[in-house]
Amino acid sequence: MRFYRALFVATTLAVTAPIMPVNAMQPPAQSEFLPVEDIPPGEQIPAFTMLGAAYGFVWVALLGYVWSIARRLQKVESELADLESRSK
Amino acid sequence: MSKLNPLFIGLSGVMLGVAPWVINAAPYESTMGLVQKVFYFHFPAAILFLVAALICGVASAIFLFGKKPRADGWAIAAAELGLVFGSLTLVTGPLWARKAWGVWWVWDPRLTSSLLLWMIFSAYLLLRKYGGPGSDKLGAGMALFGMANVPFIYVSVNVWRTLHPQTSVVPTLPTDMGIPLWFCFAAFTMLFMALLNLRARLEHQRARVVALYLAEDEA
Numbered sequence: 283m284r285f286y287r288a289l290f291v292a293t294t295l296a297v298t299a300p301i302m303p304v305n306a307m308q309p310p311a312q313s314e315f316l317p318v319e320d321i322p323p324g325e326q327i328p329a330f331t332m333l334g335a336a337y338g339f340v341w342v343a344l345l346g347y348v349w350s351i352a353r354r355l356q357k358v359e360s361e362l363a364d365l366e367s368r369s370k
Numbered sequence: 371m372s373k374l375n376p377l378f379i380g381l382s383g384v385m386l387g388v389a390p391w392v393i394n395a396a397p398y399e400s401t402m403g404l405v406q407k408v409f410y411f412h413f414p415a416a417i418l419f420l421v422a423a424l425i426c427g428v429a430s431a432i433f434l435f436g437k438k439p440r441a442d443g444w445a446i447a448a449a450e451l452g453l454v455f456g457s458l459t460l461v462t463g464p465l466w467a468r469k470a471w472g473v474w475w476v477w478d479p480r481l482t483s484s485l486l487l488w489m490i491f492s493a494y495l496l497l498r499k500y501g502g503p504g505s506d507k508l509g510a511g512m513a514l515f516g517m518a519n520v521p522f523i524y525v526s527v528n529v530w531r532t533l534h535p536q537t538s539v540v541p542t543l544p545t546d547m548g549i550p551l552w553f554c555f556a557a558f559t560m561l562f563m564a565l566l567n568l569r570a571r572l573e574h575q576r577a578r579v580v581a582l583y584l585a586e587d588e589a
Contacts, residue, residue, distance in 0.1 A: 327468060327469050329403060329404035329405035329469050330404060332405050332408065332465045332466065332468060332469045333404060333405055333407055333408055333465075335465050336408045336411060336412070336461070336462040336465040336466065337390065337408075337411060339458070339461050339462065339465075340411050340415070340458050340462065341386070343454065343457065343458060343461075344386075344454075344458075344561065347454050347565065348379065348565065351565060351568050351569055351572065352568075354572055355568060355571065355572045355575070358572060358575045358576055358579060359575060361579055362575055362578055362579050362582070365579060365582040365583070365586070366582070368586075369582060369585070369586070
């Protein structure tokens with residue numbers, strides 16, 4: 283019986299030992315939400331991300347459009363050359 | 371003009387490649403900080419969006435009232451460029467606004483009327499692609515309404531209360547902010563002119579292809 287009691291205590295300690303320091307570090311559960319004027323600097327939207335996204339979008343859209351016009355023009359001009367050579 | 375297209379595209383490509391360094395040298399704006407530098411691409415795109423609407427409207431008027439079919443090609447070209455530059459404006463604007471105003475979008479007169487013009491261009495191009503016979507004249511009428519929207523968009527920030535900066539911002543820019551702005555504006559304008567010319571040429575060549583097919587059918 284003493285052996286089982288010791289085993290129970292040892293097992294309980296082994297299982298709960300890694301949890302206890304974590305529980306000790308955890309903040310108490312939040313019971314209400316409190317508004318603040320400014321959010322912490324670490325959580326603000328980074329301006330560089332927005333700037334990079336804006337410039338990146340402009341570059342990709344313009345390059346894509348130049349490529350699209352060149353491709354369509356090449357197609358029409360080859361069709362035109364084909365038709366003109368047929369009509370001669 | 372067609373000989374200038376590769377020159378304009380090449381030069382604008384180089385200038386847009388150098389632009390980040392020129393913009394980086396500009397000072398930060400006092401209230402908005404780094405994100406205000408979106409302005410150096412946003413403003414040229416927005417102005418050329420309005421210029422495209424004016425060109426599309428004038429070319430459509432020439433096509434409708436002057437009975438000049440070539441003008442219709444210029445109108446289609448300007449409408450497509452309007453859609454592209456409008457998209458640049460309507461994407462870069464909210465990216466700037468999210469950081470500066472805390473919201474992606476507000477339904478104020480400047481933003482709403484710009485979105486309306488973009489939708490007119492979209493509707494015009496869809497009509498021209500899928501509208502069938504008669505869509506050229508219907509589209510030209512629509513382009514005139516698009517052009518009528520331009521002065522309203524421009525003055526809206528001065529007439530109504532809005533979050534968007536007023537038109538007085540640009541003439542009062544300090545020199546070290548003005549240089550990168552006009553540098554980017556020159557690059558965007560050269561690219562716009564070259565693309566407009568190439569896109570109109572595409573439309574004129576398409577008209578020739580259709581004419582040749584019709585001549586073949588008649589023969």
